[in-house]
Amino acid sequence: MTFLADYELIEWLGPGNHGDWWLARPPSRLGSADEFVAVKALWRDASELDFDRMARELRLLSMVQSPHLVHLIEAGESDGRLFYVRSHHPDGSLDRDGLPADRVRTAMACAARGAHALHDAGIAHRDIKPENVLLVERGAVLSELGLAQLVDPGMTTGIGPVGAIEYVAPEVALGERGSASSDIWALGVTLHRVLCGVSIYGPQPPSNVLEGFRRVTGGQWELSSSLADSDRDLVASCLQENPAERLPSASDFADRLEGVAP
Numbered sequence: 001m002t003f004l005a006d007y008e009l010i011e012w013l014g015p016g017n018h019g020d021w022w023l024a025r026p027p028s029r030l031g032s033a034d035e036f037v038a039v040k041a042l043w044r045d046a047s048e049l050d051f052d053r054m055a056r057e058l059r060l061l062s063m064v065q066s067p068h069l070v071h072l073i074e075a076g077e078s079d080g081r082l083f084y085v086r087s088h089h090p091d092g093s094l095d096r097d098g099l100p101a102d103r104v105r106t107a108m109a110c111a112a113r114g115a116h117a118l119h120d121a122g123i124a125h126r127d128i129k130p131e132n133v134l135l136v137e138r139g140a141v142l143s144e145l146g147l148a149q150l151v152d153p154g155m156t157t158g159i160g161p162v163g164a165i166e167y168v169a170p171e172v173a174l175g176e177r178g179s180a181s182s183d184i185w186a187l188g189v190t191l192h193r194v195l196c197g198v199s200i201y202g203p204q205p206p207s208n209v210l211e212g213f214r215r216v217t218g219g220q221w222e223l224s225s226s227l228a229d230s231d232r233d234l235v236a237s238c239l240q241e242n243p244a245e246r247l248p249s250a251s252d253f254a255d256r257l258e259g260v261a262p
Helices: 048-063 101-120 180-196 209-217 229-238 250-258
Strands: 002-004 007-016 019-025 037-042 072-078 081-087 133-136 139-142
Touching (some): 007 037, 037 048, 101 133
Antiparallel strands (some): 002 007, 019 037, 072 081
């Protein structure tokens, strides 16, 4: 039996940004009705920079309250390892096959509303992708703020390398700050990936990082013919080369998916 502080670690769930995710049993002092929670623990061999990144992630999680963002239960330190605790989502994420299109659209609308809450607080997520959209009974929550950054000039602090290259907006790949517009790009790419099962850059992933950056910055993408017309129009509106010409906000993205706006 392994413990982190007074959390019983049951199973390793996988790596996250600057830490590992564990399925854990919460201590009785929390009075939780849930049998399990998810614990993100800083890597054992973490550097001072990793510690700083996770501390920033905690600060950002505490800054923004939204039903569409992961809920921070508590944070602590044990034997030099910083950790935080959130609800466990047994249904997994959008990074899976066979989800009905309506379920995907509902989940993506929720993720977009979570992103919009961040944007209202001056924060860019920078790592929107299927595995960071966690499914809940009536929608989804947006997870992993470990790459997020404040977008107010003078306060901007990157919290890690950009996420998977497939979801990175061209201007970010070229060195610009993450922004609401670059998150909107990522929302469009994510919606396309989950609905169609393929990247906007084709079925073959890049063989290396350099090739990936060339595809992103070279505009070598196309939309799948399997997209419904309404989804195609929405994704296309997110993928404008000029960020100023993209969909105005993540809230608009959610409205379009929910049929609130034309």
